[in-house]
Amino acid sequence: MPKLFSEPWYRSNSRVTPESSFRTRREFLRDLGVLGITGLVAAQWGCGHSEKLIAVEEGCNESDLLDITRFDALNATQNQTYALAPARALTSSSDALSHNNFYEFSEDPKSIWCLSRNFQTKPWSVNISGACEKQGDFNLESILTLSPPEERVYRHRCVEAWAMTVPWIGYSLRHFIDWCAPTNDATHVRFVSAFDASTMKNVNFIWPYYEGLRLDEARHDLALLATGMYGRELSPQNGAPLRLVLPWKYGYKSIKSIASVEFLKAEPSTFWRDIDQNEYPFLSNVDPTRPHTFWSQETERLLGTTDRVPTLPYNGYGEWVAYLYSG
Ligand SMILES: Nc1nc2c(c(=O)[nH]1)N[C@H]1C(S)=C(S)[C@@H](COP(=O)(O)O)O[C@H]1N2
Numbered sequence: 001m002p003k004l005f006s007e008p009w010y011r012s013n014s015r016v017t018p019e020s021s022f023r024t025r026r027e028f029l030r031d032l033g034v035l036g037i038t039g040l041v042a043a044q045w046g047c048g049h050s051e052k053l054i055a056v057e058e059g060c061n062e063s064d065l066l067d068i069t070r071f072d073a074l075n076a077t078q079n080q081t082y083a084l085a086p087a088r089a090l091t092s093s094s095d096a097l098s099h100n101n102f103y104e105f106s107e108d109p110k111s112i113w114c115l116s117r118n119f120q121t122k123p124w125s126v127n128i129s130g131a132c133e134k135q136g137d138f139n140l141e142s143i144l145t146l147s148p149p150e151e152r153v154y155r156h157r158c159v160e161a162w163a164m165t166v167p168w169i170g171y172s173l174r175h176f177i178d179w180c181a182p183t184n185d186a187t188h189v190r191f192v193s194a195f196d197a198s199t200m201k202n203v204n205f206i207w208p209y210y211e212g213l214r215l216d217e218a219r220h221d222l223a224l225l226a227t228g229m230y231g232r233e234l235s236p237q238n239g240a241p242l243r244l245v246l247p248w249k250y251g252y253k254s255i256k257s258i259a260s261v262e263f264l265k266a267e268p269s270t271f272w273r274d275i276d277q278n279e280y281p282f283l284s285n286v287d288p289t290r291p292h293t294f295w296s297q298e299t300e301r302l303l304g305t306t307d308r309v310p311t312l313p314y315n316g317y318g319e320w321v322a323y324l325y326s327g
């Protein structure tokens with residue numbers, strides 16, 4: 001049985017813990033005027049039980065919804081090229097399924113698993129446009145056949161200072177990029193998430209979510225186009241059916257539920273940068289020496305534990321990616 005509601009840090013009002021930081025991120029957004037937090041939501045945050053209330057109100061059963069085996073199994077070959085030492089224990093699937101950021105559904109990381117349960121991810125197509133040869137809508141199946149699926153264990157570092165270690169399934173984004181055949185003058189690629197108003201009910205932001213990469217970053221072998229995790233298809237809350245996983249960057253760069261891809265000749269804007277360009281710059285590589293305005297980035301908490309470990313430059317992936325930023 002997953003320990004969903006028992007973590008004492010979640011109820012803590014202390015400003016020292018990373019989870020108070022996560023709460024502070026939302027206070028920060030509210031101060032910016034982004035979040036019109038209502039009395040009701042504020043009260044829920046205050047009591048720290050909002051996730052439980054939502055699950056009960058919505059009739060969500062955690063033992064059903066957080067069971068990874070309810071998702072279809074995927075076959076994948078292990079690729080251990082990017083294994084980091086010392087190894088970290090894998091985050092349990094129930095922790096990865098029950099603590100999420102997916103703001104379209106909610107600002108509360110502990111309610112996404114419930115609120116996203118009816119998000120339809122089949123059938124799915126991706127629109128490709130801009131400075132590339134491929135143009136138009138392509139169904140998910142045609143994209144999945146571009147390269148055989150691999151399993152890669154990556155560390156994920158959220159800007160809110162929680163972290164997880166997850167066996168993702170997917171293939172290098174560059175196979176998809178090459179298939180799209182960007183023109184010689186294309187320099188960047190932009191991704192936009194799906195927006196489904198019937199399930200994504202957080203009205204505090206203007207959707208859809210959008211992100212971007214330089215083409216050389218997108219073509220780096222480490223950048224994964226993921227369709228699964230823990231040997232299964234992705235869950236809705238983790239970004240089904242298709243998402244990016246960019247382990248050397250803060251988590252918000254790893255856009256979920258990709259609906260369109262556009263090739264560009266200039267740097268695009270990104271969702272969080274449009275909210276605060278100093279706090280969430282375009283590159284957003286993990287950097288323990290650069291604190292957030294409201295918290296240090298020197299350490300991170302491993303999801304499902306109370307352990308804090310040092311945060312590494314590029315989240316530990318510097319030996320592979322640092323050269324991209326040497327110029
Ligand atoms: N569309 C969309 N993608 C998103 C987000 C989001 O709110 N919307 N949150 C990002 C953030 S902040 C993080 S940390 C990761 C979380 O991924 P996970 O829920 O699978 O752990 O998704 C990223 N991708």
Ligand SMILES: [Mo]
Pocket residue numbers: 101157158159160250251252
């Ligand atoms: Mo994040």
